[in-house]
Amino acid sequence: MHTETHADSARYVAGLAKLREIDGDAGEQVIEALKDIAPDLARYVIEFPFGDIYQRPGLDLRLREVATVAALTAMGHAQPQLKVHIHGALNVGCTRTEIVELIMQMAVYAGFPAALNGMFAAKEVFRERDGRGTPE
Amino acid sequence: MHTETHADSARYVAGLAKLREIDGDAGEQVIEALKDIAPDLARYVIEFPFGDIYQRPGLDLRLREVATVAALTAMGHAQPQLKVHIHGALNVGCTRTEIVELIMQMAVYAGFPAALNGMFAAKEVFRERDGRGTPE
Amino acid sequence: MHTETHADSARYVAGLAKLREIDGDAGEQVIEALKDIAPDLARYVIEFPFGDIYQRPGLDLRLREVATVAALTAMGHAQPQLKVHIHGALNVGCTRTEIVELIMQMAVYAGFPAALNGMFAAKEVFRERDGRGTPE
Amino acid sequence: MHTETHADSARYVAGLAKLREIDGDAGEQVIEALKDIAPDLARYVIEFPFGDIYQRPGLDLRLREVATVAALTAMGHAQPQLKVHIHGALNVGCTRTEIVELIMQMAVYAGFPAALNGMFAAKEVFRERDGRGTPE
Amino acid sequence: MHTETHADSARYVAGLAKLREIDGDAGEQVIEALKDIAPDLARYVIEFPFGDIYQRPGLDLRLREVATVAALTAMGHAQPQLKVHIHGALNVGCTRTEIVELIMQMAVYAGFPAALNGMFAAKEVFRERDGRGTPE
Amino acid sequence: MHTETHADSARYVAGLAKLREIDGDAGEQVIEALKDIAPDLARYVIEFPFGDIYQRPGLDLRLREVATVAALTAMGHAQPQLKVHIHGALNVGCTRTEIVELIMQMAVYAGFPAALNGMFAAKEVFRERDGRGTPE
Numbered sequence: 001m002h003t004e005t006h007a008d009s010a011r012y013v014a015g016l017a018k019l020r021e022i023d024g025d026a027g028e029q030v031i032e033a034l035k036d037i038a039p040d041l042a043r044y045v046i047e048f049p050f051g052d053i054y055q056r057p058g059l060d061l062r063l064r065e066v067a068t069v070a071a072l073t074a075m076g077h078a079q080p081q082l083k084v085h086i087h088g089a090l091n092v093g094c095t096r097t098e099i100v101e102l103i104m105q106m107a108v109y110a111g112f113p114a115a116l117n118g119m120f121a122a123k124e125v126f127r128e129r130d131g132r133g134t135p136e
Numbered sequence: 137m138h139t140e141t142h143a144d145s146a147r148y149v150a151g152l153a154k155l156r157e158i159d160g161d162a163g164e165q166v167i168e169a170l171k172d173i174a175p176d177l178a179r180y181v182i183e184f185p186f187g188d189i190y191q192r193p194g195l196d197l198r199l200r201e202v203a204t205v206a207a208l209t210a211m212g213h214a215q216p217q218l219k220v221h222i223h224g225a226l227n228v229g230c231t232r233t234e235i236v237e238l239i240m241q242m243a244v245y246a247g248f249p250a251a252l253n254g255m256f257a258a259k260e261v262f263r264e265r266d267g268r269g270t271p272e
Numbered sequence: 273m274h275t276e277t278h279a280d281s282a283r284y285v286a287g288l289a290k291l292r293e294i295d296g297d298a299g300e301q302v303i304e305a306l307k308d309i310a311p312d313l314a315r316y317v318i319e320f321p322f323g324d325i326y327q328r329p330g331l332d333l334r335l336r337e338v339a340t341v342a343a344l345t346a347m348g349h350a351q352p353q354l355k356v357h358i359h360g361a362l363n364v365g366c367t368r369t370e371i372v373e374l375i376m377q378m379a380v381y382a383g384f385p386a387a388l389n390g391m392f393a394a395k396e397v398f399r400e401r402d403g404r405g406t407p408e
Numbered sequence: 409m410h411t412e413t414h415a416d417s418a419r420y421v422a423g424l425a426k427l428r429e430i431d432g433d434a435g436e437q438v439i440e441a442l443k444d445i446a447p448d449l450a451r452y453v454i455e456f457p458f459g460d461i462y463q464r465p466g467l468d469l470r471l472r473e474v475a476t477v478a479a480l481t482a483m484g485h486a487q488p489q490l491k492v493h494i495h496g497a498l499n500v501g502c503t504r505t506e507i508v509e510l511i512m513q514m515a516v517y518a519g520f521p522a523a524l525n526g527m528f529a530a531k532e533v534f535r536e537r538d539g540r541g542t543p544e
Numbered sequence: 545m546h547t548e549t550h551a552d553s554a555r556y557v558a559g560l561a562k563l564r565e566i567d568g569d570a571g572e573q574v575i576e577a578l579k580d581i582a583p584d585l586a587r588y589v590i591e592f593p594f595g596d597i598y599q600r601p602g603l604d605l606r607l608r609e610v611a612t613v614a615a616l617t618a619m620g621h622a623q624p625q626l627k628v629h630i631h632g633a634l635n636v637g638c639t640r641t642e643i644v645e646l647i648m649q650m651a652v653y654a655g656f657p658a659a660l661n662g663m664f665a666a667k668e669v670f671r672e673r674d675g676r677g678t679p680e
Numbered sequence: 681m682h683t684e685t686h687a688d689s690a691r692y693v694a695g696l697a698k699l700r701e702i703d704g705d706a707g708e709q710v711i712e713a714l715k716d717i718a719p720d721l722a723r724y725v726i727e728f729p730f731g732d733i734y735q736r737p738g739l740d741l742r743l744r745e746v747a748t749v750a751a752l753t754a755m756g757h758a759q760p761q762l763k764v765h766i767h768g769a770l771n772v773g774c775t776r777t778e779i780v781e782l783i784m785q786m787a788v789y790a791g792f793p794a795a796l797n798g799m800f801a802a803k804e805v806f807r808e809r810d811g812r813g814t815p816e
Binding site for chain 2: 710713714716717718720721724725729752755756757758760761
């Protein structure tokens with residue numbers, strides 16, 4: 001059975017900081033929404049993706065977010081997470097043009113419907129950011 | 137009905153050069169394999185992905201290949217194309233470490249089986265390149 | 273061409289009883305919604321999944337619903353059916369904890385977005401059941 | 409970099425006419441919705457699927473729409489595009505019965521949830537057409 | 545529990561005849577391969593897809609096979625079944641050109657990798673038929 | 681950057697023991713195959729799925745493996761991992777009949793091709809176990 005340990009806390013603390021850096025409010029809302037039903041899934045989201053994977057050297061955050069937005073667009077069944085990571089990509093330095101280009105490119109690999117639905121997700125994200133005056 | 141025109145030829149010529157730049161021999165083998173059954177699909181592969189999409193400014197080739205390798209790893213049903221594009225990513229300047237990192241990251245978004253199968257594809261590609269002394 | 277026969281009726285009757293046992297109202301609403309557009313699809317839903325498959329010995333209903341909730345969470349594009357089967361799993365004796373655990377586990381095989389979307393479906397189902405005072 | 413040429417225009421003009429023939433208003437709304445965020449994706453939708461593929465002899469439009477509705481139902485993550493193409497199939501001469509039959513058949517290849525979700529998309533499309541008095 | 549009845553036998557007999565008409569030897573090999581591990585799955589394959597669905601009026605066999613080949617190409621993870629149904633489509637009157645066209649069209653909806661892998665499946669099927677002198 | 685800590689080791693040690701309990705040799709071969717290309721992915725496989733998830737109370741190992749085999753059969757693109765987990769399910773107490781039943785049931789949710797390919801994976805696993813005299 002799992003017992004929380006000091007080093008878990010270290011992964012958790014580093015992961016939470018990284019989640020905030022990348023996903024901002026959107027990431028924390030996901031964590032918050034899990035609190036009553038599956039707090040341990042919230043903890044794993046922080047510890048494994050953000051505490052382990054996104055901490056790794058070897059691929060910078062901008063490329064990591066490019067990879068994630070591409071994958072979520074292509075898979076097509078995870079629109080809420082796609083929106084979170086379009087925010088994330090912009091937060092870590094991708095430009096709107098880059099986001100548009102990479103979603104467009106998914107038409108080649110996953111078909112036009114996946115690219116269209118990804119583009120409409122980007123449109124919503126850009127509008128949200130315009131609404132609150134977020135640069136880019 | 138489709139008729140070949142001068143400007144089609146321009147897209148075709150630019151696309152073929154881009155296909156060679158990115159995918160090298162592996163790309164041309166795909167084109168060759170289509171010649172007897174569906175030569176027009178070969179032409180579209182050259183004209184749309186490589187003559188239109190990969191020609192576009194706004195996202196450099198290295199990021200485009202990161203996006204493609206991520207998407208194909210996550211989708212999980214296109215191992216031959218994944219191998220072609222791991223070659224492609226290395227050909228346009230991605231490092232092996234970056235490839236390994238982005239495939240590993242797909243465990244988060246598409247699950248461990250997709251990441252494992254992507255990693256074994258990368259292992260084959262790296263071995264092929266070692267076998268013929270291709271740098272990186 | 274298909275003609276309704278006595279033994280079809282037997283499969284239909286057994287299937288309808290099983291559908292009611294497992295899915296309760298939610299299952300019948302699906303059947304009802306198909307009546308005007310595709311009544312035969314409604315009939316097949318009753319006859320094949322519930323009249324054939326769920327009648328079989330060799331795997332008890334609780335394990336059958338665990339398998340279904342896992343598959344629908346992993347596939348990610350069938351949220352309405354996932355909700356019906358989370359109800360179903362609870363109706364045949366799974367606990368809320370078991371549902372939460374198996375959806376969480378799908379993060380490993382289908383990625384975190386699929387697990388998160390499955391968990392939010394479970395959250396809605398639990399709230400619906402709380403609202404009408406359904407035990408568990 | 410892409411430069412618009414005379415022959416692009418020819419593909420574009422032929423594609424736009426075909427898009428109108430098949431998808432009617434629904435197709436143009438998609439194009440319109442892309443105008444501010446990714447006008448080039450709108451152009452590619454017109455040029456490649458409708459200017460190249462749907463122009464081809466060898467498979468009549470009715471069979472092309474049967475193929476598209478089947479694929480989108482089976483893939484399951486592209487409900488907006490599925491609705492556009494159910495309209496499209498009816499616009500080029502498929503009957504409502506044929507649509508219902510082919511969506512039902514997808515239960516065999518992609519499972520009942522995909523078929524059910526496809527059927528509910530068809531139900532919405534039929535209602536829209538009834539609402540505006542579109543024959544079939 | 546399931547008990548074999550007269551009317552099951554009627555569905556089975558009609559289904560087996562339809563399976564032979566559409567899929568020929570390839571269909572029977574699938575049934576044969578299931579005999580030792582899951583004979584009831586073999587029976588369901590015969591009864592539901594071929595005894596129920598493919599028996600239905602409202603969509604002729606040629607369109608049914610167009611739908612199936614499109615769906616299996618787009619889904620991308622069922623190459624053995626895709627090959628069986630390319631044979632099936634040709635057996636019920638589709639031309640090789642139609643097969644090539646509809647697989648090519650899937651590039652639009654499911655991406656080029658799915659279309660390429662579908663085309664290579666068609667290439668194998670055409671070669672098998674050439675090898676045994678099957679018309680078309 | 682990640683640094684190995686004492687508590688990581690605890691998760692790793694517990695995870696490795698669990699991996700051996702469930703997947704036996706097949707699991708260790710996966711770990712071994714990753715050693716030269718991505719040892720950290722091997723470590724994460726041990727730490728997160730087996731060190732975190734499979735350690736959790738609330739869902740017994742037999743139900744966890746039922747969920748995994750169902751999901752992998754339904755997803756359809758992870759045959760090597762499906763085989764590993766059919767072994768795993770049998771190792772933790774599922775019967776061959778249960779495996780056959782749950783794979784068969786996936787015909788309902790993911791279509792017959794996914795169920796057929798899952799069943800042929802099970803057939804290979806059963807033959808491997810017969811070959812080395814593994815009970816069940």
